[in-house]
Amino acid sequence: MHDVNNGGDRVFILHLALGGCVHAPPITFGITADTGGHIAYVIDAALTQARSASVDRVSIVTRLFSDSNLSPRHSWSSEYVADGVTIDRIATDDQRYLEKEALAADLVAFTEAFCDHIRRLPRHPDIIHAHFADAAAVAIEAQRRFGIPFVYTPHALGIDKRAQGCADESVDARIDAERAAIIAADSIIVSTHDEAERQLRAYGVAIDGRIHCLPPGVPQRPVPQGAATLADRLGAWLDHPEKPIVLAIARPVRKKNLAALIRAFMLTPALRERANLVILAGQHDRPCSREEQDVLTEMRALAATPALRGSIALPPSHDADDVSALYALAAKGGVFVNPALHEPFGLTLIEAAAMGVPVIATMNGGPCEIVETIGHGLLVDPRDEDAIGRACLAIVGDPARHARLSDAATANVGAYDWKRYATASIAVYASVGAAQPALLACDIDNTLTGCAAGARAFAEWRAGSALPFVIATGRSFDAARAVLRQWRLPEPDAYIVDVGTRLMVVDDAGRWHACPDYAAALDHDWDRSAIARALAPLGIERQPAETDGPHKLSFFGTATDAAHIRAALETTGLKARVIFSHGHLIDVIAPMGGKAAAIAAYAARHGLSLNQCVASGDSGNDVDMLEACGHAIVVANASDELAMLTPRAGLHRVRSRHAAGVMEGLDLLGLTHRVAVAA
Template identity: 90%
Template sequence: MFILHLALGGCVHAPPINFGITADTGGHIAYVLDAALAQARTASVDRVSIVTRLFNDDNLSPRHSWVSECLADGVTIDRIATDDKRYLEKEALAADLVAFTAAFCDHIRRLPRHPDVIHAHFADAAAVAMEAQRRFGIPFVYTPHALGIDKRAQGCAGEGMESRINAERAAITAADGIIVSTRDEADRQLRAYGVAIDGRIHCLPPGVPQRPVPHGATTLADRLGEWLDRPEKPVILAIARPVWKKNLAALIRAFASSPTLRERANLVILAGQHNRPCSPEEQGVLAEMRELCADPAVRGRVALPPAHDADDVSALYALAAKGGVFVNPALHEPFGLTLIEAAAMGVPVVATMNGGPREIVETIGHGLLVDPRDEDAIARACLAIVGDTALHARLSDAATAQVGAYDWTRYATASVAVYASIGDIRPALLACDIDNTLTGCATGARAFAEWRAGSALPFVIATGRSFDAARAVLRQWRLPDPDAYIVDVGTRMIIVDDVGRWHACPAYAAALDHDWDRAAVARTLAPLGIERQPPETDGPHKLSFFGTSTDAARIRTTLATAKLNARVIFSHGHLIDVIAPMGGKAAAIAAYAARHGLSLNRCVAAGDSGNDADMLEACGHAIVVANAGDELAMLIPRAGLHRVRSRHAAGVMEGLDLLGLTHRVAVAA
């Protein structure tokens, strides 16, 4: 198996990782690296590629401009360049996503062998994986790591949050599988997006990050006297980025509020690398922390080092194991990788009760849970552990005894099994175009109708026509009603309610709003003078024109120059549709399939024209009828793509027969 991990944000390179060197270089980097290395050791995996951005930044290692870097036998980090060679923070990545997606698809096209699966980390990587899924039929797994709806619920509703949530919803909808770390993510957080996930969600806790204790080197643990009056006292340790949700200032206030705690222990906080360019939020949090540390009540009792490396972290964990405690006071934590790092080093913990830490502490039994908004509770929990040697010993023993519940080998075996399961391409859904695919031959149409009457395979129509026009042509050709209609070139999904009434799916329509500015697209294209189709062919996520392939190319160039995101689809030799970037037949089929716990790999698409190309590329099985237009000559031959000899519906039936989906009825003599 060839696994491709896709992670765009942060500084991805071979260990050791300098966590906190940028705002996005956090725990997910360790997750990706350790997952890849563990998966490469499984018998069925022969190659793992971690794909990320290539960039040049004078403040960061030059290795990020290397095209490829070897991690281990069969494991590489492969970097993809766009015209923007700057390091980009998460918020700025969106502007480069279209260019990166195109470069990524070129990278996939050049590979001598396509990956069997793409594992996308965060929604930006999932958006790229969705395009690879559409073009090449490569299934993808999505790991969100942190979800916007929960961040918003905790008061982190900054600029761009709604766009982030929409992107996450699109990723959840399109993913062939979803891997999360905790039951809270699986049972509560993901379900808040209103997307059917049953059958696609897998809860696989990660393993323990490997942090060997340095020997011989001088570390922060040896230099705490630079900040602390009595560095020999037990350490209350916290490690987190200096952002508001991590609640580090509350920990300082909790420490300051308890004279007994200040007497018994020191507080050490590693809050990223202070000597790098910081966001306004980080600058504000660091300024507040420095001001709190300047209070005479805590001066000489709190260390806030401006920089640290991996050896410093390991040494401070080892120091905290000697009578101290590790604290994660975050307002909400999706998982809490530092809590299992602490457990591996025998360090008891005090952790937020919100999110993944609850599950971790209940599993290992190595600490106490607190309400992160209750600073007195944080202080009491810390004092309970550092002030009671028997409790400290009991929690430390539990940590080392039970941390094995988080094991990378177990994760690797389970995740590879998930990848293999979504590679199951037994057909479970048929999606057909209408014009010249099901229509054009009365005999073939009649055979299809007879097959449908005796088949339990779910069936959807995927057409460029409107809903009313699609129903009319099906009646005209005496073709059967489908289970759902995908109409207007994949910009509307029409489903049936419990009492048999057809209605547009609002969740799909909402997903198409992402990154779509219809008014700006219309204004930008108007000066081209390309003939518009009748107004009734337009829709909220679609504008339609008459024109040539040259006109379609002009539209693409004009929109790209204006930096407007849209898909331009040329079909039937004279029709041009400009649709929302998240739309299209493949996207709609993926959304409908996901409602039923299916992936695109389990879908069969049948078509004849350019507006069918995306679904013919993306679905696990594709039937191209013999009368197909030249627009489909560009389809790349692959397993599952069937160019049949019969025309129209007879060709669909030929393809279904090839797939073993028809039944032959013997006629008695």
Template identity: 65%
Template sequence: MYILHLALGGCLKAPPVPFGVTADTGGHIAYVLDAALHQARRSDVSHVEIVTRRFDDPRFDPVHAQQREHVAPGLAITRIATGQPLYLEKEALASDLPAFTQAFCDYLAALDPRPDVIHAHFADAAAVAIAAQRRFGIPFVYTPHALGIDKRAHHIQCDGLDARIDAERRAIKAAAAIIVSTREEATRQVGGYRVPVGDRVHCLPPGVTTQPRNPGVVTLADRLGDWFNEPDRPLVFAVARPVVKKNLAALVRAFSADAELHRNANLLILAGQHDLAGPEEQGILAELRHLAMDTRLHGRIALPSAHDGTDVAALYERAADRGVFVNPALHEPFGLTLIEAAAAGVPVVATCNGGPAEIVSTIGHGVLIDPRDPAAIASAIKGIIGDPVRHAVLSKAGKHGVAAYNWDRYAQDSVALYRSIAQPRLLVCDIDNTLTGCPVGARAFADWRSGSPLPFVVATGRDFATARAILSDWGLPQPDAYITDVGTRMMLADTSGNWRECRVFARTLDQDWDAESVERVLSSLALTPQPATTAGPHKISFFGTAEDAARIDAALVRAELPARVIFSHGRLIDVIAPHGGKAEAVAAYAGRYGWSLAHCVAAGDSGNDSDMLAACGHAIMVGNASEELAHLPSRPGLHRSATHHAGGVLEGLARLGLATVQTEAQIEPVAA
């Protein structure tokens, strides 16, 4: 198996990583690297690739300008360049996303073989993966890491929050599977988007990220006397990015307000790399420095301006001696630092909001607090560092319980999930020359359908009434839904068996579609219109050649009018809404049941089937398919049948184990 991880934000490089060098160089970087490293060690994985942005920024390691970096056997980092050479913070990535998407798809187009799966980290990477799936049929898995909906729930304001939440909702809808780290993340956080997910959400806890520790190197733990009057006192330790949601100021306030606590302990906070902090981080750092000026904290608090992985490992080791690790975040999606602390034998005091509640419950190495209650934070810290017996019990629990978080187990379960995500849940077939054309094949398909539980939808260029009539004339079964008019209309049956148009899909097609302006631009091209009965609110149709279709497309591009131009059957041209088409309609129908395109099998023969054949996890090109589909690249999920018409559909289904192999008497042979 060839696995591709896609992560755009932060400074992603081979270890050691300078965590905190930017606001986005944090826990998800460790997650991606450790997941990929352990997957690459498996015998059933051929190789693993991490793809990220390429940038050449004098503020950062020049390795980020390298196109490819070897990490370990079977694992490399590939960097994709765009027209923007500088590093971009997460909020600025949106403007560069179209260029990155195009460059990434160009990169995939040149690969042979292509990845079996893309694992997208954060919604920006998922947006790129969605485009890649539409073009190449590569299924993708999504890991959110942190969700904007939680920022809103905790009244944390930031630019672009609405757009971020919309992007996360699209990622949840489109992903073949969603990997999260805790059950709370699966139910409350992902569930908060109110998107049907079916059984696509999987809780796979990550492992502990082992920090490097070189005994011969002088670390911050060896220099505690630089800050503390009495460096041997118990250490209250925290490490987090200096942003609002990490709530570090509350920890300082709790420490300074409790006289007993700051008499008997020292506080050290690693809050990123100060000299590279962005505007929000500089504001938080200024607040921390101001609070640290409290005379009561003289010789009791340290805010080192820089650190590396060796420092972190040494400080965990130091805190294990009578100290405690604190995570006071307003909300924490997971909390990798809490399992790092557990592995080092450090008891923890952690926020009750998010992943830490599950981690602490699983490991049993600390207590939970309300992060908005400074008195509760101080009390919890004192309850551990002031009780040697309790400290020893919690330390032992951490070292023992951290076994629940294991990267080898994660690698095993994630690879198994990758293999299972394309299990077919839905069959979508064109009608003309795919299901029709051979009476014997049509009867065999009807027989198969009568005994198969697989949901079945037709997707046709025909209108609804004509599509129903053709199915009836050919003795073909009625589907569970109709996608008609080249993917610009969806018809659903209500509980009484009456057919109605899906208004939700129709409203989707209204977006960015200006039919009047499109008609006005095309009126100057001397085109031959199809009969008025073929038109629809999201579809304008003509007769013509492939060259005519190209002229239409060029005219719309010049006019900056979004639309899709589809040429099929050697003479039909359909100009449809930009969010229309068979693939988009299939995705919308599948999404009603919590499925993605990766779970769909598409069968077709002509150009208006091209998008769904490219995007669905499994595709069947019947033996009589036209040259209009010759451009579709070979891939593991695409089957080119030798048999024509409905027999070719059955041949493809048999390849998937969904039908029995037909005999030559049952299906139409290949035409001479």
């Protein structure tokens, strides 16, 4: 479906990031608990990717919300960032700003709104890059409905949080969501080898061949010129603001271990004599979680002790210029410290390196790799406060060592380069977008039937092809088998029948049976009896009882009747899919059903994704599989119901009718030698 850069087409990339305040730079980090380094990652990645000649546009999709404490720009549906880059915001009924825990409750509504957004686009994105597991859950549904491949970047993983002693239901749920994301992702991009080789493997999911370690680049932080910043106002807190500074920048949460840094500073008198301590711990005047309030209260109490008064600054607010200016000040004999109990990557450490600042960093997680690569600092056990203080003094108290580490920082930070990241990430996108077709799914009526010569050619091709073949039809199982025999068409490897509400597979003894796992999946959010009661007052003619099924109700009617059914279901809040086809058939099926869902389920049994599937059809009940599969063949005799299909790479509208059109499409895909079709 989505051959990235296929045939010279330029790529449409969609980054999906739900949490925090995503807006055009500069970013005010810490304005909310979820407004952290991942936002810089997403925006800098998008900006650099958009400058590639192979990229058409980049859309950063996030939530739309309105909050009087935050910028009104978050209620804009779209925001220009740079040429080829926009931030596009999706609204749900809940337009409050939501922290991570509350965001989970809105995820179902956001997913529906996101899929509606994709459906309305003039062109589907070629790839979705999902950031964190919540975004991956949304991407999984888009993958299921539209066949858009997705790449997952976790940024931080709950399994390490559990290893640090945090074991509760929220952590367990997060780990489950991350495991689902790892399983479903077409590829996974991480920043460190620790994530790739240790953290991800702890989930017990096969990841070989899908994991790519691509370090991000250095966040762009120009040093402000002329404007007064916090670096100029440190005298408001410090008795001797001319001293070098020990600088830390992190959210006020326990895992960032900022109170331990204050205690380390207190326990090291020689360090206090030589330097001041400056900590930017978010924006103190915003609404905070209980944890953040507790951490800030502890930090303020420590700062108020007589030993520290006049040598520590905890500014209550800061902006991007303040951060840049403080990095520049720390480069003059000071040091940057990341004392986190565990740090997945450590973007601030490469920010510091770009400004020539030596670092002290936690030995747990990504900082080990960063410090080893750049060589600009020391690693410490974050639980050893004496060691933190001694390490800071070892750099601040030794000008020659400081100079060596500063030189190493500026000389080696080029290992973290956004251009290199952009090139490599686009190549990853291409590798998942260009999946070779590995399964064919065909409708029967008017797709494989309708032309005896075409049906004969298809049967000849099938006899000599090893490509797995699945029937996907609105007919019942018995009726589907009968019409295949009538047209002398080959038996498939599986039958998807009753408009994608039953998946029929064969056992080792050659007996056909309905896949129980697929049937169980369709039970989710499906109340057949309630739907039947809700639709009865409409008086729309039912099809014969034998056409119904456990996950399907069928009617005769017009497109207007189908619209009335959708309206009735929406009014009652009942969930179902309404499919209008062949100009007079209406099927109301389980919300998790449909031909695309059944193809995905069968493909997954064989280690395949929808992106590796080819679908061919002619009518409205084929729409979902034609949109979702990697390649779609629309035969020339297709009904007007398929006029609404979004033009895209992978959608092939052929010139031949019926099975001859299927053969034409297979030939275009290089899946068959030419089989002559008699006139």
